[in-house]
Every structure is written in C-alpha cells, then in structure tokens.
Amino acid sequence: MRTTLSLLSRYAVFAGCALLFLLSLPWLSEWWLLTLLTGALTLLGIRDLRQSRHALLRNYPVIGHIRYLIEQVRPEIRQYLVEGDNEQLPFSRAQRSLVYARAKNEGADKPFGTLSDVSEPGFEFIGHSMLPADHVDPATFRIEIGGPQCSQPYSASIFNISAMSFGSLSANAIRALNQGAAQGGFAHDTGEGSISPYHREHRGDLIWEIGSGYFGCRDGAGQFDEQRFAVQANDPQVKMIEIKLSQGAKPGHGGILPRHKITAEIAATRGIPMDQDCISPARHSAFSTPIELLQFIARLRELCGGKPVGFKFCLGHPWEFMAIVKAMLATGILPDFIVVDGKEGGTGAAPLEFTDHMGVPLREGLLFVHNTLVGANLRSQIRIGASGKIISAFDIASVLAIGADWANSARGFMFAIGCIQSQSCHTNRCPTGVATQDPLRQQALVVPDKAERVYNFHRNTLKALAELVAAAGLRHPGELGPQHLAQRIPSSAINLFSQQHAYLAPGALLESAGAEDFYTRMWQLAQAESFAPVRAVTAADARL
Numbered sequence: 431m432r433t434t435l436s437l438l439s440r441y442a443v444f445a446g447c448a449l450l451f452l453l454s455l456p457w458l459s460e461w462w463l464l465t466l467l468t469g470a471l472t473l474l475g476i477r478d479l480r481q482s483r484h485a486l487l488r489n490y491p492v493i494g495h496i497r498y499l500i501e502q503v504r505p506e507i508r509q510y511l512v513e514g515d516n517e518q519l520p521f522s523r524a525q526r527s528l529v530y531a532r533a534k535n536e537g538a539d540k541p542f543g544t545l546s547d548v549s550e551p552g553f554e555f556i557g558h559s560m561l562p563a564d565h566v567d568p569a570t571f572r573i574e575i576g577g578p579q580c581s582q583p584y585s586a587s588i589f590n591i592s593a594m595s596f597g598s599l600s601a602n603a604i605r606a607l608n609q610g611a612a613q614g615g616f617a618h619d620t621g622e623g624s625i626s627p628y629h630r631e632h633r634g635d636l637i638w639e640i641g642s643g644y645f646g647c648r649d650g651a652g653q654f655d656e657q658r659f660a661v662q663a664n665d666p667q668v669k670m671i672e673i674k675l676s677q678g679a680k681p682g683h684g685g686i687l688p689r690h691k692i693t694a695e696i697a698a699t700r701g702i703p704m705d706q707d708c709i710s711p712a713r714h715s716a717f718s719t720p721i722e723l724l725q726f727i728a729r730l731r732e733l734c735g736g737k738p739v740g741f742k743f744c745l746g747h748p749w750e751f752m753a754i755v756k757a758m759l760a761t762g763i764l765p766d767f768i769v770v771d772g773k774e775g776g777t778g779a780a781p782l783e784f785t786d787h788m789g790v791p792l793r794e795g796l797l798f799v800h801n802t803l804v805g806a807n808l809r810s811q812i813r814i815g816a817s818g819k820i821i822s823a824f825d826i827a828s829v830l831a832i833g834a835d836w837a838n839s840a841r842g843f844m845f846a847i848g849c850i851q852s853q854s855c856h857t858n859r860c861p862t863g864v865a866t867q868d869p870l871r872q873q874a875l876v877v878p879d880k881a882e883r884v885y886n887f888h889r890n891t892l893k894a895l896a897e898l899v900a901a902a903g904l905r906h907p908g909e910l911g912p913q914h915l916a917q918r919i920p921s922s923a924i925n926l927f928s929q930q931h932a933y934l935a936p937g938a939l940l941e942s943a944g945a946e947d948f949y950t951r952m953w954q955l956a957q958a959e960s961f962a963p964v965r966a967v968t969a970a971d972a973r974l
Contacts, residue, residue: 559903581736595623610884678775772818800833805939
C-alpha cells in the first residue's frame with residue numbers, strides 16, 4: 431500500500447498531464463491551448479523517464495524540474511527577500527546601498543541609530559577628539575608616489591580604481607570608469623588585460639598592470655618584449671607601472687582564456703592570436719629570484735622614462751616577501767610602491783578552494799608588509815597601497831591607520847556603475863552590462879550617466895573621509911595611525927590597534943640578532959638570492 435502511494439505521488443503530475451492531454455484531444459479546436467500545454471508536459475515527462483543523466487527526473491518526471499527552477503533563482507530570492515541588511519555575502523545590502531546612494535548623489539545618512547551590534551567581538555571604531563579639526567578640502571587628499579630612483583613621480587588620490595581588465599569588464603564599463611576617473615582626478619588600474627582603446631577615449635590617469643602573460647608587451651612566444659612595453663609605457667596617460675605577482679582572488683593560480691572567448695578587440699589589446707587559448711601562467715618568466723625581480727623593476731623604470739614602478743601581491747609565505755626586502759638592501763634597487771591585495775579581493779573568477787582558503791587577508795598582509803619595511807629602514811622610501819573589499823570612508827581610514835598610504839577599490843566602483851552583485855561575472859550574462867562582452871547586454875550601460883556616478887562615488891566617499899578625519903582631530907588622512915583605530919576583542923575588552931598588534935621600530939630587523947619574535951624568525955629564513963627559505967621551515971619558526 432505504501433509503495434503504491436509513493437508511486438502515485440511521484441508520477442501524479444506526469445499522469446495528470448497525460449490524462450488531460452488525451453481528454454482534450456476531441457475538443458482540440460476549442461481547447462487547443464490546454465492540449466498544447468499538456469502535450470508538451472507529457473512529452474517532457476516521457477523524456478525525463480528515458481534520460482539517464484538526472485535520477486531525480488526519472489523518479490519525479492515533470493514535477494522534478496521545479497527543483498532545478500528554484501535552485502536557479504535561489505541567489506536572487508536570497509538577495510532580495512531573505513538576506514539581512516548586514517549579511518556580507520560578499521557585500522551586504524547596507525554596503526551596496528551606501529555606494530548606490532553616493533554614486534547617485536543622494537543622502538546616505540541613517541536614522542535611528544546603528545544596525546551594527548557594538549558589543550559583538552570584532553566591532554571596530556575610530557576614537558573622536560574633544561576638539562575636532564576644521565574640515566579640509568578632500569581634493570587635497572593626495573600623495574606623491576615615486577622614490578629616490580624615480581624621475582617622474584605621480585601625485586595620486588588616496589582612493590583609486592583597483593585592477594579590472596577589459597575582457598572581464600565590458601567596453602562600456604571601462605569607458606565609464608575611465609571617464610569618471612578623468613573627471614575626479616584619480617587613477618584607473620588597467621588590470622593585467624593591458625590598455626584597451628576604451629581606456630584611452632577619456633584620457634583618465636592609468637596605472638598599467640603587467641601580469642605574467644605580459645599582455646600588451648609580449649612577443650609571439652609570450653615572453654616580455656621591451657620595445658612593445660616602452661611604446662605603451664611612455665604614453666603620458668600612463669602614470670605608473672604595476673607588476674602583478676599575485677592577486678587576492680586566486681594567489682598562485684594562473685588562468686586560461688579559451689580561444690572561443692577571444693574577440694578581435696581582446697586579441698588586439700592583449701597582443702595575442704585568436705586561434706589558440708590565451709594562457710596566463712602562474713609565475714613570471716622574466717625573473718625567478720628576488721634580485722632578478724628588482725632588476726626587472728629597474729629595467730622597467732628605465733624603459734618608461736623614470737615613472738613609478740612597483741608590484742602588487744597577496745601575501746603568502748612571509749619569508750618570500752622578506753627575501754624581496756633583503757634583495758632591496760643587497761642591490762640598492764627599490765620599488766616606488768607596493769600594493770597589498772587581500773585574499774578577500776574578488777573580481778576575478780577563481781576555484782572555490784582558492785577563493786576561500788588561499789592567501790592572507792588584507793589587514794594582516796598590510797601590517798606585515800608595513801612592519802617589514804619599517805624594520806628594514808625602507809618604509810619612508812616606498813609607498814604602500816591596499817586593496818580588498820574597500821567600500822566606505824571607514825574602510826579607507828582603517829587601512830591607512832594600519833599602515834597604507836592609499837586604498838584601491840574594484841567592486842565598489844563596479845557597484846557605482848550599476849553592478850547588483852548577481853555573481854554571474856564569469857558567465858558573460860551580467861544583467862547590468864558591467865562584466866560581459868555581449869554587445870546587447872553592455873548597451874544597457876549608458877557611459878555618461880555611469881561616469882558621473884563613478885565621479886560622485888569617489889567625491890562623496892572622500893568627503894565622508896574628511897569628516898571622519900576631522901572628528902578625530904586630524905587634518906589629513908595620512909595622520910591616521912593604529913592609536914586611532916579600536917576593536918572589541920572576544921574577551922569583551924576594547925583594544926587600540928597599537929595595543930593589539932606589534933609595530934616594529936625603524937631598523938629593528940637589522941639589529942635583531944638575538945631576538946626571538948615572529949618577524950625575526952621569518953627574517954632569518956629569507957635570502958635575497960632565492961624565494962626559498964634558507965632551511966626547512968619548522969612549526970617553531972611559524973609560531974606567532
């Protein structure tokens with residue numbers, strides 16, 4: 431009896447469709463729509479019973495498709511009906527709403543108090559002053575990037591567009607970002623996909639990112655081509671050169687752009703053929719040791735006429751970055767800047783294991799890089815940028831307090847031009863035309879309107895930063911330090927970052943022969959001649 435009932439429940443919808451189809455046949459001229467619908471569902475049920483790919487559909491013909499339909503729209507149902515305002519998946523509705531409001535020049539003030547749980551461990555805030563300072567014009571929030579070996583330093587905004595390539599983003603998205611950057615006087619990082627014609631239309635300041643594929647400056651074999659590099663790097667629109675060692679979304683992972691996705695525009699921009707897959711290796715071929723990396727930096731600086739040259743990376747093995755710093759001391763060659771990308775960065779599609787479990791988060795990576803440069807007496811000559819889930823003025827203030835000189839945002843500016851976090855970037859079916867090469871879909875993105883939003887988002891975010899800084903009694907964001915940022919820790923106490931984290935004294939690593947702290951142990955493992963440690967790393971070495 432139970433088996434019979436189970437069969438009836440499993441096949442009831444299919445049997446009902448078939449029965450209605452047969453009953454409607456004599457009245458086909460009057461009930462043609464019912465006949466057509468039930469006939470189609472009956473054929474679908476027969477197909478479900480005969481197919482071998484989905485066990486669910488064989489057991490539940492017709493009705494089993496409801497499960498796949500619900501699964502397909504689940505992200506949208508969650509985002510619009512279920513998700514809480516502060517659930518960061520990966521950005522909360524509150525964060526997205528803040529960007530949308532500032533991009534549209536609308537008020538972003540919140541009534542009736544904070545929605546954040548201020549007693550929750552991890553809650554952060556900036557201490558305010560009893561004597562707030564006067565507000566300073568946010569247009570003055572700029573820093574000069576370019577060390578003693580640079581002859582063309584760049585005056586950069588402290589808030590810029592992070593690396594996103596043409597090919598990942600649409601032509602209209604690139605146009606809007608660059609036009610907004612030109613209006614606001616801030617920089618637009620090209621991403622490793624090189625400089626497209628759409629980056630050039632509005633002449634906004636560019637940071638040219640050079641990845642392991644050397645797109646835009648490669649020869650036929652995919653190796654670095656000095657002549658091609660020099661031609662593009664000397665364009666006045668290009669303000670800085672950034673070597674990408676790794677990125678937060680997938681550190682240590684290469685990439686493949688299948689040949690069927692390579693358009694004529696992408697091929698021309700990257701300097702690649704259209705008849706074969708485009709490979710981005712996991713590592714560079716132009717250097718293999720810390721010393722060779724710095725020699726490559728020096729050569730790029732020479733080829734581009736003395737513009738600032740630096741590198742971007744997501745921190746992995748700490749002794750590898752320290753090896754680069756030791757190579758700086760050994761060769762006397764310094765990068766003009768270093769961009770620390772946190773593992774929470776995520777515009778690039780990546781394997782789940784890399785997205786979730788590879789690389790060091792921004793805060794920890796930034797602190798390590800800052801401390802190492804201070805401990806080696808090099809911090810004053812090298813600027814540090816920070817990128818990774820930066821949206822608000824508080825996000826900028828917090829990384830500046832930890833040790834950064836400026837901040838980059840990728841997804842924040844994507845929201846400004848209309849991204850709704852549908853998380854379909856890798857499918858070429860972006861619903862707002864931001865992350866797609868479909869010409870019809872990207873037509874929906876109106877460049878002049880979105881460029882204005884990019885400009886507004888940048889301007890209003892820096893305006894909010896000016897208010898934060900003034901409330902703390904300071905006149906410039908560069909004055910922020912770890913003593914201004916506080917965090918509630920699990921014991922319910924509140925610590926300043928200056929109490930909670932170790933900050934090295936200038937030159938400490940150079941004078942630490944007998945010390946036994948984490949930084950000293952990592953420093954002793956590093957060598958300028960190789961990224962490998964000088965000996966096998968033990969659990970005692972990695973003890974914090």
